Amino acid sequence: DIQMTQSPSTLSASIGDRVTITCRASQSISSWLAWYQQKPGKAPKVLIYKASSLESGVPSRFSGSGSGTEFTLTISSLQPDDLATYYCQLYSIYPYTFGQGTKLEIK
């Protein structure tokens, strides 16, 4: 099975900061990667699919890039509402696998 590894596990940043989260796959997955945001007590919400496509309704400060084995999620200007845990997910190759998560804290 393909392993998905996120870094960092925890990230502390200030409002207005540019934030980057990395996800690495143990082998090439082309662009079959999604990013989700999960707030406490809520279901995950998709932000990005196919590595760089922004899901409808998601603010444009979120962007994704990468292909093959290395991917990044970038928040261009951190907002208070972005406090959450972020997960990457491999899809289209079974078994679909999530990363272990990055908890984003606001300084």
Place this chain on the structure above:
Amino acid sequence: EVQLVESGGDLVQPGGSLRLSCAASGFTFSSYWMSWVRQAPGKGPEWVANINEDGSERHYVDSVKGRFTISRDNAKNSLYLQMDSLRAEDTAVYYCVRDPSGSGSYHNNWGQGTLVIVSS
């Protein structure tokens, strides 16, 4: 508006069985692949199983193969997960999710989840 409402979660003893249901509305249910995703307490999500539009193709994560069965009833706009031989490690919130892009899709709509606790 897409709505997915799970039910059936409960406290069950190890080795027991449970059937989860998901009522779908707000979209043409029979046109979409659907999945179950679970999340153990304090852990990240884990994809469990998916099923194609007419129920003829199903996939499972290895840890549930032979124990869990995903099914659907398009006439009732409902998705199901039959869980047998339950183990403590199956304890989780189980989400019903819609896969918007057919076979090999991410998940763009999630239910609120239903809690399954496997414990004696």
